[in-house]
Amino acid sequence: MGEANRRDIVLLVDDSPEALGFLTDALEEAGFSVLIATSGHAALSIVDRISPDVILLDAVMPGIDGFETCTRLKANPAVAQVPVIFMTGLTETEHVVKALECGGVDYLAKPINIDELRARIRVHLSNAKSAQSARVALDAAGRHLLAVRGNGTVHWTTPQASHLIDAATGASDGISAVATATAAWLIQRRPDSGQDSSFAFTSRSGQTLQLSFLGTIGTDEYLFRLTAANRHSDDELLRHRFGLTQRESEVLVWIARGKANRDIGEILGLSSRTVNKHLEQIYAKLGVENRASAAVRAAQVLHES
Numbered sequence: 001m002g003e004a005n006r007r008d009i010v011l012l013v014d015d016s017p018e019a020l021g022f023l024t025d026a027l028e029e030a031g032f033s034v035l036i037a038t039s040g041h042a043a044l045s046i047v048d049r050i051s052p053d054v055i056l057l058d059a060v061m062p063g064i065d066g067f068e069t070c071t072r073l074k075a076n077p078a079v080a081q082v083p084v085i086f087m088t089g090l091t092e093t094e095h096v097v098k099a100l101e102c103g104g105v106d107y108l109a110k111p112i113n114i115d116e117l118r119a120r121i122r123v124h125l126s127n128a129k130s131a132q133s134a135r136v137a138l139d140a141a142g143r144h145l146l147a148v149r150g151n152g153t154v155h156w157t158t159p160q161a162s163h164l165i166d167a168a169t170g171a172s173d174g175i176s177a178v179a180t181a182t183a184a185w186l187i188q189r190r191p192d193s194g195q196d197s198s199f200a201f202t203s204r205s206g207q208t209l210q211l212s213f214l215g216t217i218g219t220d221e222y223l224f225r226l227t228a229a230n231r232h233s234d235d236e237l238l239r240h241r242f243g244l245t246q247r248e249s250e251v252l253v254w255i256a257r258g259k260a261n262r263d264i265g266e267i268l269g270l271s272s273r274t275v276n277k278h279l280e281q282i283y284a285k286l287g288v289e290n291r292a293s294a295a296v297r298a299a300q301v302l303h304e305s
Helices: 017-029 040-047 066-074 093-101 114-140 159-169 174-189 231-242 246-256 261-268 272-286 291-304
Strands: 009-013 033-037 054-058 084-088 106-109 145-148 154-157 198-202 208-216 222-228
Touching: 009 017, 009 040, 017 033, 017 114, 033 040, 040 066, 054 066, 054 114, 066 084, 066 093, 084 093, 084 114, 093 106, 106 114, 145 159, 145 174, 154 159, 154 174, 159 174, 159 208, 159 222, 159 261, 174 198, 174 208, 174 222, 231 246, 231 272, 231 291, 246 261, 246 272, 246 291, 261 272, 272 291
Parallel strands: 009 033, 009 054, 054 084, 084 106
Antiparallel strands: 145 154, 145 222, 198 208, 208 222
16 A cells, blocks of 8 residues: 555556446555546546556557557656556557557556556556655755656656756746757767767757766666856856855856746755845845845846956
């Protein structure tokens, strides 16, 4: 069973009423909460409201089949990490490969053996929770990390990296653009070849991000660390000009770029209260009374350089 205060949620997607009834009874008896969808479209609608812990997906359904449904599920960041187990009577190798290529983690041949189904669900739930714990640890450390697949799709990203990309690109599709550029770099550079392990991405607004390749996770997951390419030089310039601490100079850089306190806190991994405390010191050291004046002073220094 799941955590003490909640049962793991299984989203069961199948167009057969008999299969739904049989599997629902077996899963609920095993201690799971079960959500039911009778089509791919219904499943996609459900995950817009509720995030299940695991998805059992019939491969052959009218409308959009299980393969297309899985592809669309994996494109939704809210459920991209949720393990999808296919249930299929299609046991030919090409269908098994297709199930895995579109994002499935496993498959079971029909008719379903309930004991095997329960065992596989528990294994994949455990794996998914371990992976989630690792991502939470990275998030808590405030690291700017991005994991992409070789085809240019985002596998996962820490919140700090997302905010940094948004701040640098100023576009809602900034993460996709960075991921596409990253995939192109992977194809050209082949990071295991010993060539340069970093590259620069310049947004349409002129802001530059530096992406450093950290390694490969699994068979098709590439991990990168992000930094604002010109952030360190700007930080250093403001730090020396105004006698700021490193953190104060980082805050001031983003003030000069027009970011609100909440955005700055998310980018730098700080609370709003901490950002405000840094601003008080910045105002005192710059001899100004408000953020607008501080932004003007900082912009003048940066434009002079």
